[in-house]
Amino acid sequence: MLYTMKPILDKAREDHYAVAAPNVLDYKTIDVAIKTAEKKNAPIILNVTFETNDDLSTFVNYAKDKAIHSKVPVAINLDHGGDYEQIIKSLKMDFTSIMVDRSMLEFEDNIKEVSEIVKIAHTLGCSVEAELGHVGTNIGADSEGMLGSNTIITEEDKKATFTKVEEAVEYVERTKVDCLAVAIGTVHGLYPKGLKPSIDFELLKKLRDAVKVPLVIHGG
Incomplete structure (x- = not known):
């Protein structure tokens, strides 16, 4: 089942448990991560970075297909999202969630940049993680x-x-x-x-x- 991170993590917070978010590095680690989550009957977040694969769009589509047919909730998250262009490309690739990492910026600058992306992502039904x-x-x-x-x-x-x-x-x-x-x-x-x-x-x-x-x- 393909989800955004929001419902997965909201339920985890409510019921007092954690959700694993492994970085998937290739097609095999996608398969192993989801199979393990199914074995444990646990939701899972697949963390993907832009450096993961030369053909990232195909990689994400593969992860989406596996998630859709999974027996447990699966989110596909952009881990440590970089510049604005990278974030927009991720949204176009249908990541279900994105991390906007502006943690190296000053407090107000962090808020300004993240708020801008949150508006766009939420309009597209994508959840957002940030770091403070x-x-x-x-x-x-x-x-x-x-x-x-x-x-x-x-x-x-x-x-x-x-x-x-x-x-x-x-x-x-x-x-x-x-x-x-x-x-x-x-x-x-x-x-x-x-x-x-x-x-x-x-x-x-x-x-x-x-x-x-x-x-x-x-x-x-």
């Missing part, structure tokens, strides 16, 4: 040895980008997003040697109690 705070990466240095601006090195790096509860409430009210990705200590990629994972569950609870839409956790 910033889930950094541990991928590390580039070819010249320079660290990216969002590279996590220390615990202080992480905490500096944590989502603030008051801002999250205002952000959701103003943007009208369907779900919100928050920064609570998870990061993308592998941890550098000596840096142990730590998650602020107390902050997560405060966000869950204050924010009116489902929360999304990125990173591994």
Whole structure:
């Protein structure tokens, strides 16, 4: 069954469970993800990026066909959507949901850009995820040895980008997003040697109690 993320995550929030959102990298991982969800009788979100496949339109159509014939609810989500052109192309490809990642922008700029896309996406029946705070990466240095601006090195790096509860409430009210990705200590990629994972569950609870839409956790 093909769904947007909104009804899948709204029900998860209401009934107190999480929904897995694996990144599908090829046709085989689409098949495996959906078969596993059916085996567990659980809804699933297929995360797709523009870098996934050279022929992304065909890839998404394959995922849609598998989702339509699935026994469980399946959403197809653009993960970490980039510039405006990429977002519009995704909507034309019939992604059922899109993530608009403007988490590196200042608060007001983030709201402005996301709000604009929410209006378009909702008109087309597509749900929208956005990120406030910033889930950094541990991928590390580039070819010249320079660290990216969002590279996590220390615990202080992480905490500096944590989502603030008051801002999250205002952000959701103003943007009208369907779900919100928050920064609570998870990061993308592998941890550098000596840096142990730590998650602020107390902050997560405060966000869950204050924010009116489902929360999304990125990173591994």
